[in-house]
Amino acid sequence: MTTTPPHEPPPDAAEGGVRVEVYGIRHHGPGSARAVRRALEEFRPDAVLIEGPPEADAIVDLAADPGMVPPVALLAYAPGEPPLPGDDGASGSDRRAAFWPFAEFSPEWQAVRYALDEGVAVRFCDLPAANQLVPPSPPDDHEHDHGDEREDGDEAREGIRLDPLGWLARAAGYEDAERWWDDVVEHRDGGPSPFPAIAEAMAELRERVADEPSVKGLPPGYLLREEQREAAMRRTVRRALKDGFERVAVVCGAWHVPAILAKVPAARDDQTLRGLPKAKVSMTWVPWTHGRLAERSGYGAGVRSPGWYAHLFAAPDRPVERWLTDAARILRQEDLHVSSAHVIEAVRLAEALAALRGRPLAGLDEVTEAARAVLCEGADLPVELIRRRMAVGERLGSVPDDTPMVPLQRDLADRQRRLRLAPSADARELELDLRRDLDLARSRLLHRLRLLEVDWGVPAESRGRGTFRETWTLCWRPEFDVELIEASAWGTTVAGASAARATAMAAEAESLAELTAVVERCLLADLAEALPAVMGTLADRAALDGDVAHLMDALPALVRALRYGDVRGTGTGPLRTVVDGLVVRVCVGLVPASRGLDDDAARALLGRLDRAHSALALLDDAAHTARWHTTLAALVDRDDLHGLLGGRLTRLLFDVGILTDVPDRMARAVSAGVAPARAAAWVEGFLSEGGLVLVHDDVLLRLVDGWIAALPADAFTSVLPLLRRAFGEFAAAERRAIGDRVRHLDAAPSARRGDDPIDPVRAAPATATVLRILDPEARP
Known part of the structure; x- marks a missing residue:
């Protein structure tokens, strides 16, 4: 325990019965918390000052509410303005917020609870959050990097300032600062107060960095901001004494103890704090988690466990x-x-x-x-x-219902109670059946929050079958409160804010695919308020966009929204008109878009073809399906079609039963007159959906086997990467099955040259190579 005697009293402290005790602590330590509580009970102060933003003085009484369960945090934020359509950045532009976390074992929390339990005045004594949530001032000349003038002692002084406990630990023979602190403070219960020794050690350390400390490696403005913070602490002590308090206890980080006790003229502190830039800030309490108190979370004052x-x-x-x-x-x-x-x-x-x-x-x-x-x-x-x-020990705290909140936070809390979706810091899975009204309402809430970039729920792959099931992974993070505050610029309710956000996203979408994704999210979230404007933007953009690639990219999201809209009870009438127009335009423009493609362009179109084919199968519209199949049939016979697309289209039409001459087509595609690279691309395209067709069709397997066996050595080397890519995408079970069937194939005529019988000795190397391609685990 550090008292003003024998230390010099702080400025303006009368020498009569006035006493100021300063307790230097390490944030979030159980031993420190018990020691602080014990010291306060012995000292019996009439005012307790705690390191933290003074704006929190107005809401500190909430800490006595039974509904306030740590871990919790003070949140200071600077409310932003909503961006205009087309502006860069998220809502509220730059995020400006700061947290001051407290756990049950935090010394500051125990000091707050002692003061409230005893009816003692409690104030916060750090630099106001209004001054902290602004860009730091440019560093003075003495803060610049000394470069080549850096002396040998500078590095040590930097280490002391940045990690004073680490320096003391090393001086005591410890390599781990936390282990040292645990041994000397946290693991001790009872005994003499540790605070006089802590104050003496910090005074000695500060003496070592008092003379022109080097600042290389420190954040910009670090030293100036530390001077401002300590000036604010001293000024708060003076105000407490001026207000008539005679027994003042100060709980602060151990490093600041000598600065608070130092004899610094009030005029100097006033000069240090004069003219600081300010931001308009608001302050509230928010739930916190143990995980966010850990070092691994990136929290500067975090603890290991x-x-x-x-x-x-x-x-x-x-x-x-x-x-x-x-x-x-x-x-x-x-x-x-x-x-x-x-x-x-x-x-x-x-x-x-x-x-x-x-x-x-x-x-x-x-x-x-x-x-x-x-x-x-x-x-x-x-x-x-x-x-x-x-x-x-992940744990999520709670705050009372009357804690100051923006309307959007309060609306979400109300909906969480109604839908019986309590936030938790532990990740858990939530299975929803959209045929039930409660689960449908939960799904809509989670989708709306995702539009506001509050990813409390993340969709997971549903294990059930049917369009009426959804699976979510729920995990609440403290940062979501900041995101809700930022999102409040869009509206006061979750539904209204998400609708406004979706409308702005539609106006800002750079591509048709992005716009259709917004439409799908609006339908999933049941945003009837935003849908007309979003659909109008979509219709205008789709009518003007003639790029077939853009139209094909937009189709899957719209089809999903159209198909699942009925399940969710969402009206999709205007969307059907847009989908009908897109399908027709894709079918008309696909043939010319397939001409003269290089390998990269063909591969990109292949992906779009697969996605469009799957989307139309999901749509299950006979007229659109027939139009699509007619387009693919007209395209597959073109001589200038890239081999990759030719093989893929053949496979698609074969799977739906339109093509019955696939063996003949494959024979022509891999015949001796076709360039090996084109033949390999055709085979890759044909097999890109999977290799089961080779397991069940001996004719096709013999054709592929015979073509590979007949390749000259130089041609085989050139097409090997294509073959490896094609067969490498097969499942391991498929590769093993194909390899097993190849072993038992009779010699096919297509695999022979002329009438000469196959020489097993000469064929063995090629056979081994093919088997390794088909199944890396196979042995010839």
Whole structure:
């Protein structure tokens, strides 16, 4: 505990009965949280100042509400204006928001709860969020990179400023800063207060960087912003004393303790803070997750294991025994055999490891090693299960209903309650049956949120059959609150905002395919308000676009929307007119679009042909299907058609029963008079749908086998990449089946040259090569 005596009092503090205590903490530490709570109970302050944005003073009382369950976070955001159609960027232009997270084991949270429980004034004492949510000021001359003038001590001073705990850990002989801090603070319960020693250590470290510290490697404006923050902290202390508080407690990051206690004239701090740019900001509480408190999430003040720290705070007595008991319970839930004897031995091992390593308490490393060796018997997967469920311990907090929210957030919360879709930080699957009104409403809500770029639900491949089923993966992330705030520029309800967003997306779509995707999403989300404008834009764009490729790209999304609209109860009348026109125009323009194509263009058209063919099969319209098949039949006989397309069209028409002379066509396509590259492209196109046709049709298999066997050596080398690509796309089972049938084929006449019998010795290398192509696992 750091008091003003024997340290110099902060500016403007009277020497009478006024006392200012400064508690330097590390954010999110159970030992620090308990120490702060204990120190506050001993000091009995009449005002508590906490590092954080002062705009939160107006809503800090909500922390006492029973509905406020950590982890939670203060969210400051600068509301943006909605973009005009054609503007770049998402709604609200640049995102300007910042979070201040709190867990149950955060010292700041315990300080807030102490103050509210005791009826003590509580304020935040950092630089206002209004000054932080603006671009940083340009660095002064003394902040520029010293370049070649950098001295040997600069690197050390940088390390102290950026990671003071890491420097202290190394000085104490630790390579891991978190392990050192755990040993000296977090794993200790009771004993003398750690705050005087922390303040003394930080004062010493700051002395080392006081003289012209190097800033190479620091973010732009870092030093200036730190000076501004500490000036704001000192000014808040002065205001508290001026307001008549005589016992003031300050809870802040350990690095700032010497700065708060320093004798700095008020005029200097006022000068530092004068004229800072400001943004109009709003402040609220939002749910947070343990996962976002972890270092791996990118959070600057993150900890390695939020779940472990939460456990240490909740179970200060026998934490090792309780942890390993919970781990055993999790493993037993997965039908793994773990007994009480395993737990006892694991506890003994963890404590022995801690003693060997000189640690006051077994830490996460020791209990993990003990669990791996005893409970998991050396297996990695059970250890990963324990890590995921316990070490991180994903948990989503909650905020009271009367927390300030933008209307869009409140509308979503209301719909979540009505539809019984509680947000959760753990990913879970949701199966929907669109024939049920509740599931249909859930589907529409999730699709509308995706239009607002709030991907709470992500569509997954449905395991059921039929168009009336959907599968979603749901996982709530704290950032969604910021995205909802940004999306509120489009409207006050989920339905209204998503409709406005869809209309703007349709106006901004650069291609017909993008526009049709918007139409499909509108139908899935049942946005009747936006659909007329979006359909009008689509009709105008489709009428003016004469590029067959664009029309073919647009067709699948429209057909899906048309086919599934009836299942979802969505009106699709105007869409049918657009689809009818697109099909006719695609059939008319496909033949001229297929002329004179190189390999890349032919491959691109092949993909479009497949997608259009599948879309028309899904549409199941007899007139359109007949028109499409007539177009393909007219195209397949063209002499100037690329071999890849020729083979693919032959296969498509063969599958629907229109072509019956496929063996003759294949014989001509792979005959000796056809260039090997064209023949290989034809075979690749024909087999691009899969190799089952070769498994079930001996005639076609003999033709392919005979053509490959008859290829000259140089021609075989040139077409080998095409063949490998064609056969490489087959499933492993198909390749094995083809290889097995090739082994048992009788010698075909097409595989012979003249009347000479096949020489098995001369044919063996070619046979082995073909078998490897057909099935890499096959042995000749």
